[in-house]
Amino acid sequence: MNGIxxxxxxxxxxxxxxxxxxxxxxxxxxxxxxxAVALRLQVLEFESRAMSPFVRYQVESxxxxxxxxxxxxxxxxxxxxTSIDTLAGEISSGTIQAIAxxxxxxxxxxxxxxxxxxxxxxxxxxxxxxxxVAVAYWVTGVVPEHxxxxxxxxVFECLLALSVTFLLGTRFGTLTNGVLxxxxxxxxxxxxxxxxxxxFSQSAxxxxxxxxxxxxxxxxxxxxRAAYEMQTPLAGSLxxxxxxxxSIPSAPALAYAGVFLVIVLSVGTWQFNRRDL
Amino acid sequence: xxxxxxxxxxxxxxxxxxxSKVAVRNLSLQVPRGTIFGFLGPNGAGKSTSIKMLLGLVKxxxxxxxxxxxxxxxxxxxxxxxxxxxxxxxxxxxxVTELLQLHGRLxxxxxxxxxxxxxxxxxxxxxxxHSDRRLRGFSxxxxxxxxxxxxxxxxxxxxxxxxxxxxxxxMGRRMVRDILRAERDRGATVFLNSHLLSEIEVxxxxxxxxxxxxxxxxxxxxxxxxxxxxxxxxxxxxxxxAVLGLEPWSTSAHFESGQxxxxxxxxxxxxxxxxxxxxxxxxxxxxxxxxxPLEELxxxxxxxxxxx
Numbered sequence: 001m002n003g004i005x006x007x008x009x010x011x012x013x014x015x016x017x018x019x020x021x022x023x024x025x026x027x028x029x030x031x032x033x034x035x036a037v038a039l040r041l042q043v044l045e046f047e048s049r050a051m052s053p054f055v056r057y058q059v060e061s062x063x064x065x066x067x068x069x070x071x072x073x074x075x076x077x078x079x080x081x082t083s084i085d086t087l088a089g090e091i092s093s094g095t096i097q098a099i100a101x102x103x104x105x106x107x108x109x110x111x112x113x114x115x116x117x118x119x120x121x122x123x124x125x126x127x128x129x130x131x132x133v134a135v136a137y138w139v140t141g142v143v144p145e146h147x148x149x150x151x152x153x154x155v156f157e158c159l160l161a162l163s164v165t166f167l168l169g170t171r172f173g174t175l176t177n178g179v180l181x182x183x184x185x186x187x188x189x190x191x192x193x194x195x196x197x198x199x200f201s202q203s204a205x206x207x208x209x210x211x212x213x214x215x216x217x218x219x220x221x222x223x224x225r226a227a228y229e230m231q232t233p234l235a236g237s238l239x240x241x242x243x244x245x246x247s248i249p250s251a252p253a254l255a256y257a258g259v260f261l262v263i264v265l266s267v268g269t270w271q272f273n274r275r276d277l
Numbered sequence: 278x279x280x281x282x283x284x285x286x287x288x289x290x291x292x293x294x295x296x297s298k299v300a301v302r303n304l305s306l307q308v309p310r311g312t313i314f315g316f317l318g319p320n321g322a323g324k325s326t327s328i329k330m331l332l333g334l335v336k337x338x339x340x341x342x343x344x345x346x347x348x349x350x351x352x353x354x355x356x357x358x359x360x361x362x363x364x365x366x367x368x369x370x371x372x373v374t375e376l377l378q379l380h381g382r383l384x385x386x387x388x389x390x391x392x393x394x395x396x397x398x399x400x401x402x403x404x405x406x407h408s409d410r411r412l413r414g415f416s417x418x419x420x421x422x423x424x425x426x427x428x429x430x431x432x433x434x435x436x437x438x439x440x441x442x443x444x445x446x447x448m449g450r451r452m453v454r455d456i457l458r459a460e461r462d463r464g465a466t467v468f469l470n471s472h473l474l475s476e477i478e479v480x481x482x483x484x485x486x487x488x489x490x491x492x493x494x495x496x497x498x499x500x501x502x503x504x505x506x507x508x509x510x511x512x513x514x515x516x517x518x519a520v521l522g523l524e525p526w527s528t529s530a531h532f533e534s535g536q537x538x539x540x541x542x543x544x545x546x547x548x549x550x551x552x553x554x555x556x557x558x559x560x561x562x563x564x565x566x567x568x569x570p571l572e573e574l575x576x577x578x579x580x581x582x583x584x585x
Contacts, residue, residue, distance in 0.1 A: 103352055103383070
């Protein structure tokens with residue numbers, strides 16, 4: 001087990017020393033600044049005309065969801081971009097040879113690296129998420145309904161994306177891995193929208209297509225569940241946007257995401273274990 | 278085949294095929310403990326694949342192999358194995374000390390042991406002045422020194438070195454040679470893959486030659502000072518009969534422009550050869566037996582380079 005923690009530690013350090021993480025953090029801070037300014041302008045506009053507090057609260061909550069959705073997108077993309085190289089790159093450069101010949105089983109290397117990234121991604125999500133919530137509270141006074149459930153679901157979503165880049169990294173080179181992982185994220189995004197449309201459309205085919213896309217890559221449905229948990233109850237029933245939900249991913253959908261994570265990680269471990277390095 | 282305890286490495290008919298391409302076939306090796314063992318062969322002979330199989334990086338498609346008595350792929354036995362890959366690369370954002378600590382920890386070394394061993398092994402490879410520098414920007418030779426330190430940090434019983442001196446200057450090579458001998462004297466076995474035959478010649482106790490994935494010859498270099506001697510004699514009046522008469526001792530004799538050259542299998546026959554030549558009426562001015570250089574042996578065994 002010692003091997004897992006050693007690998008997790010070095011992977012965490014490595015991820016933290018990558019420039020992309022800091023770029024993503026700076027991007028997060030910039031977005032927060034834009035978000036704060038936009039919120040402030042909205043608040044000033046509300047104050048200039050006597051707005052009903054109820055409507056005002058709904059709009060401000062909606063804007064908070066926009067901020068959180070941006071956080072979510074940034075976190076998923078950052079997860080994919082920082083992790084595509086960790087297995088694929090070390091296998092192609094031969095760096096892995098000096099590690100895989102140590103008294104550490106291959107699954108431990110895989111698990112250790114995954115844990116290292118889990119720590120890094122979790123820290124990133126908590127940082128940007130709480131930043132967004134803090135800014136919204138400071139400017140408008142609104143808070144999300146269930147912030148802990150929300151942040152947990154976003155972390156879960158990132159771990160799904162991470163498991164996919166790990167699995168693909170045991171098989172493909174860095175670039176192919178990145179293209180495939182981002183492509184799958186695109187499929188998930190499309191699936192989310194199709195399921196949203198299904199709330200209005202009568203076409204059963206669109207519903208099926210949306211569900212199939214969400215099954216192929218269930219990341220976006222986790223965001224939609226997170227949004228559902230965080231938005232005001234009324235917002236959910238009123239709006240049609242990715243930040244509020246017409247079709248809410250059910251408990252089985254969450255369970256499916258859990259099974260998806262376990263299966264992808266198991267196949268990745270198996271594949272890493274059997275391949276020649 | 279029982280797991281043999283008396284050999285550091287034993288393989289029987291080890292084979293690796295990548296699809297229809299066979300990289301290693303019928304590799305049967307016996308590497309005695311406590312020796313420096315040279316593994317020679319031309320490019321593409323399957324040397325690296327063989328080493329990777331012994332280290333569990335590549336899965337064999339046939340045959341058996343035991344390393345320190347354990348079947349290849351065993352994780353625990355790797356605690357006692359060190360490896361310097363041919364092109365050693367590692368996280369270049371670590372310092373020399375951090376890198377060695379990481380490798381030591383992966384080998385299960387305790388913090389106390391690391392504190393004692395890491396500076397010692399950095400000193401051994403001559404990098405004490407750079408111990409807190411990051412690897413980024415290090416030359417190939419320096420990386421090779423760190424790679425060697427990484428392979429030895431946990432005091433393994435068996436060390437695999439893939440081209441350990443290719444990026445080193447003559448002083449670095451000398452250092453590696455001394456380190457390898459010290460490792461052997463400590464009781465460790467060193468498995469050395471190198472193209473530098475002159476290095477192998479002065480360092481190794483035993484060598485095998487592999488070609489197209491098979492062992493084609495094996496030599497004990499410690500015993501070689503006794504056999505395989507090449508004699509160059511400066512002589513006059515050497516008759517054809519005298520040359521033919523060398524046949525009991527040598528089949529490769531020829532006489533050309535005052536120089537008689539032949540090889541013998543043992544030093545002990547030299548007085549008889551000398552007597553035969555003198556008796557045949559030859560005048561001998563110089564008679565110099567010397568070891569057949571490994572390079573010549575290599576060329577003879579491998580045959581002409583027909584391209585890869």
